[in-house]
Amino acid sequence: MDLKFEMIVLPVSDVDRAKAFYEKVGFRLDVDYTASDKFRAVHFTPPGSECAIIFGEGMTNIPPGSFQGLYLIVSDIDEAHGELANRGIPVSEVFHDEGGLLHHGHEGGRCVHDDKGQRRITGRHPERASYGSYLTFSDPDGNGWVLQEVKKRLAGR
Template sequence: MDWTLEVVIVPVSDIDRAIAFYRDQVGFALDHHTVNEHMTVAQLTPPGSGCSIVVGTLPAQNAMTPGTLHGLQLVVADAAAARRELVDRGVPCSEITAFDERDGGTFFGFQDPDGNSWAVQQIRARAERPLIPLEARATFGG
């Protein structure tokens, strides 16, 4: 049986600001944004990912303090290009650090406006072997 991680709740203090940051600066796709008398929920997905983040006002989201989620990790084929893209979009990023010269040992990081922190890991093999093949991405909307 497969067990897939498909959604991670990110606690934020301002949903519209979080949507703008993750969509416009980080480059995630806004899958949906639901606002009604019971809730506000937005789901955003990184390009090429099968896992999304959700921000909103549901009880599970309200149970966490904004800015307390740390250690989320994104994987890219080229850390220097990814960092440059984020910096060009106005996202402050740490410098790139190579902890190990083997593939997977290079990282940099950034934070959202609330202080939730992200690590970005370089795995060069993703360029040839993405987790979601390009031909399947249309199915996922990305």
């Protein structure tokens, strides 16, 4: 059985503000559907992704800004940083994790773990290893995104 991750219901406080933000980031608007004054669904897909986000009125009771560590992969972290910055998106510096792969010390773009191996080091991973360089940004509600540079996928991916 194939299971494909399709969509994340993202908690936001202002649907139009979130819509404008994700358009500015460069996500593709797929649907903006209003059924009533209590239900509106706005559906976006990141470029190149098969998984999408959806938000709106009557979509979730999760507090806005609750989602952290929403990972997107890019083939060139510096290029992604430049493009987002040029679009006016506040992004972190490019960084790598002291311990190597899979940075997991993030919350709203800030490091929350200072344990050995979980400290941000400014700049790309020294060997430019796949899965080793990152940048972060947050939407207007504080939902936190992590961009991770992947030049070569792990076997089986």
